[in-house]
Amino acid sequence: MPGGAGLVLSVRGEPRFLPALLVHSVQACPRLSAVPGSPLGMAWVAGKVIPVARIGDTGSHLVVCLAAGEVVGLAGVEVEKTGFFEPSGDGVSCDGRTVKPLDVARELERAASEDA
Secondary structure, three states: OOOEEEEEEEEOOEEEEEEHHHEEEEEEOOOOEEOOOOOOEEEEEOOEEEEEEEOOOOOOEEEEEEEOOEEEEEEEEEEEEEEEEEEEOOEEEEOOEEEOEOOHHHHHHHHHHHOO
């Protein structure tokens, strides 16, 4: 995996790397609205309503990012660190450890299956 600019997030207690190219914004998690019959919630972000998947239980941040060309919010995450990271194995190096990439598509599938 190439290194570069990005975020190291805590997702369910595990560190994951999200490249900055995919990140639209980071903010405190707003109030989420449930959507009947859908595993995704909705949130008002920067003047728009976006779909939001809760991928963790304890994080206080909402990371708005691109997934398959669509803007989505990832709730329940905590931003641990931002910056430029060197490649390391199948991830990036952060504080002496290898941090694997966050698979956003897989996390969205997981959120959908947990709420089904």
